[in-house]
Amino acid sequence: MGSFFAGVKAGTLGGFLYVGGTAVFNVVLLYALRSDVLNFIQGNYTSVCTNSVPVNATNSVQNCFASVIAVDVPYIAFVAFFIVLAYAGAFGILYDSIPGLNAFLKGEVFAAVAGFNLVVFGFSAYFFDTPSSVASGIFMVIWTVVFGYTLGRLYKRYTRLVSVGSQDPTLLKVMVDGKDLTGKTRTFALTSSHKVRAEVAEDASFREWETTGGVSVEDSRSFETVVEVNGEGTLKGAVTRKY
DSSP states (O other): OOOHHHHHHHHHHHHHHHHHHHHHHHHHHHHHTHHHHHHHHHHTHHHHHTTTSOTTOTTHHHHHHHHIIIIIHHHHHHHHHHHHHHHHHHHHHHGGGSTTOOHHHHHHHHHHHHHHHHHHTTOSOOOOSHHHHHHHHHHHHHHHHHHHHHHHHHHHHHEEEEEEEESOTTTEEEEETTEEOTTEEEEEETTEEEEEEEEEOTTEEEEEEEEEEEEEESOTTOSEEEEEEEEEEEEEEEEEEOO
């Protein structure tokens, strides 16, 4: 369990940097290799430009190149952004399920998966020949590492760690948003609210919620209430045995 909202928020900012930077590099690369690109277009006009420029248009090869810059590259970037955003959401959801890695390494793992999928499905860049594909590949590796670091950093910035506990786990379990988090530490989106409920054994009665740090509850005496996360801290359910 992690924070989908924080993952998407981190993915929006990080993804904009990732996809936008890739698109800018792609345009610069196409202009740097313009003569080779124009030769490629001239030899493969039908497959490259049938959907953007009429075959009999004046300066059709030049127009096709302009269409690639103005239409195709932005389209690839647009689709790539939403692919990256989907993986960022998954990153948030699965964040706490990945053991043994810090926020930055977890970000690198999901960035690598997202980058791999962009390449496989053809949304990493628009290129025509081996030199451009090699250059794009090298840039993608470097830029994906940067994106992974940014994703992890932003996710950590937008979340806080909360330790959830029980005075006696055999008598009381703490349910947060319907999930048993007794004895677990999880990330929650900063300034978020969550439903919390104490499941108490028949031979015990709920006493109160105890909180520390930036964690607070609306009603500490109610077994079912709302917990608010404004910083790192703890949430603990206190219980009393009836007999």
